[in-house]
Amino acid sequence: MATVKGVDYELVVTRPPKDVTPAFLKMNPNGLVPVLQDGDFIMFEGNAIMTYLADKNGWKDVYPTELKARAKVNEYLHWHHTHARLGTPQVLVPLIMEGAGKASPAQLEMVQNTEVTIAKSVDIMEKLFVKPYIAQSTQPTVADYACYCEMDQLEIMDVFDFTKYPKTSNWMKRMKDVPFHDEIRATLNEFLTKMNLNPAPKK
Amino acid sequence: MATVKGVDYELVVTRPPKDVTPAFLKMNPNGLVPVLQDGDFIMFEGNAIMTYLADKNGWKDVYPTELKARAKVNEYLHWHHTHARLGTPQVLVPLIMEGAGKASPAQLEMVQNTEVTIAKSVDIMEKLFVKPYIAQSTQPTVADYACYCEMDQLEIMDVFDFTKYPKTSNWMKRMKDVPFHDEIRATLNEFLTKMNLNPAPKK
Structure with missing residues (x-):
């Protein structure tokens, strides 16, 4: 940001x-x-x-000061921890540990549950999209930044089929228009490639 | 509140x-x-x-508008989800399910880990108390309300020895001075008694 x-x-x-x-x-x-x-x-x-x-x-565009608009951003930011955020500790980290041959039994179970874990969040996210961006806004807010950081890595790793969720998929396309998206994503891409978690895109 | x-x-x-x-x-x-x-x-x-x-x-006392004071409250509120908050899903709920003979294997494991789960949060909480209240304030804020709701139920159930943590224990005593504390706590007390989770206080 x-x-x-x-x-x-x-x-x-x-x-x-x-x-x-x-x-x-x-x-x-x-x-x-x-x-x-x-x-x-x-x-x-x-x-x-x-x-x-x-x-x-004073970045009111990404964190509105109007009472209810701000409340919706905060609502998402708090929801994030117990849902979208799990993409890192319950998907990314277990996959890295599995790749390194160091996964605990709990992490191996998480690897098995990857799709279910992600679907739990994305099922609800799909319902949160009543406007183009996740916290009922018409432009990206800090809520979108928080959420996209988690979803983006799952998309690069190709461990989940987002196309079943049209609102979420369309939002992910829109987020690619945020300035510097490709430059910032390049670092993540490089890291995931190093971890062997960046497969060739599906045809 | x-x-x-x-x-x-x-x-x-x-x-x-x-x-x-x-x-x-x-x-x-x-x-x-x-x-x-x-x-x-x-x-x-x-x-x-x-x-x-x-x-x-306009309750600035419980949610300050000054930039850094507010940032410390928000810092706590976000930290809460992955730490103090776990007192409900990882301690209270498993104990209720165990009492009802309906605990899953994962919940039975959580019951075994009760002390470890709580200690993980309280160890860090103890370091957060640089002022009388948890988000570096001199009076209770929404951060204290969020945190106390979790800690209070653990104290009533008597599943953790808070006396090893002087800053946290003193804060829990201070929180009992919040207006209507006893009236609000009575409902929780009643619920925990109904669930057989309110033991007689230790001598």
């Missing part, structure tokens, strides 16, 4: 658990990324970081 | 899955509570509902 909005920032790549130092744990006691450092102000939780940056910089 | 703030509201008790009608699914496609209906505006996700009500009614 900072790239799209053209603000200056420095990205510090931190890979838990190996990069989790005592100094990092002071910034985020969870020992996880992302963490934002803005002068002497430090915070964690990606969805809260996005709303902070939007409020600080 | 609506009780504490003295706004008029009607509480409609809805018990998923038995009360989940097609009309209810239109209000919340997840088929879960809570759901807020405010005129023709309908929303779900408890943490988002609290921030909506606070913004609508």
Whole structure:
């Protein structure tokens, strides 16, 4: 989002658990990324970081200030954790661990359940799309950024058939028009290729 | 929070899955509570509902408008889902199901892991308390309301020794001073007693 909005920032790549130092744990006691450092102000939780940056910089397009529009964005951002977000811990990470021959029994079970896990979220997402973007807006908000980061990696890995969900598929096409989409996606693509999780696209 | 703030509201008790009608699914496609209906505006996700009500009614004490203070509240509210919140699906619900002789193998495993599950959250919570309340505030905010609802039920059920965590224990004592605490807790107490999950306090 900072790239799209053209603000200056420095990205510090931190890979838990190996990069989790005592100094990092002071910034985020969870020992996880992302963490934002803005002068002497430090915070964690990606969805809260996005709303902070939007409020600080007056980005009303991505985080509306109108009461009900904002409520719908927050509704999505909270829903996200127990649904779309699971694409990372319950799909991506187990697939990486399986590829490395290091998956736990629970992770192997998650690999088996990939399609069911994703379908649970996307079934509900399909109902959330009453407008072109996920939090009932006509342009992408932080809710779409949060959601798309999860869905995009599933699409690249080709582990789910999104075409059965027309509203979600059309939204995923629309999200590809967000400025810098391809440049930002290139890094993810490269990572998934390195992990052998980027199959050739289906014909 | 609506009780504490003295706004008029009607509480409609809805018990998923038995009360989940097609009309209810239109209000919340997840088929879960809570759901807020405010005129023709309908929303779900408890943490988002609290921030909506606070913004609508100008309750700056429970949801500060100052940028960084608000960011810390939002940071907690998002962290909540993957930590303190687990007290309900991973502790309370499995204990209820076990009591009813209906626990799945996964739920029986959760019952075994009760202390570990709670400790994971409370270990981090203890580090979040740099001020008297959880989101670095000097008075209770919606972050404390969200967190206390989870911790309070664990305290009533007596499934965890909070005394090992001085900052968290002191905060739990402070939360008992929130207006209407005892009246609101009475309903929970009654429910847990009905479920045989309210043991006599330890001497």
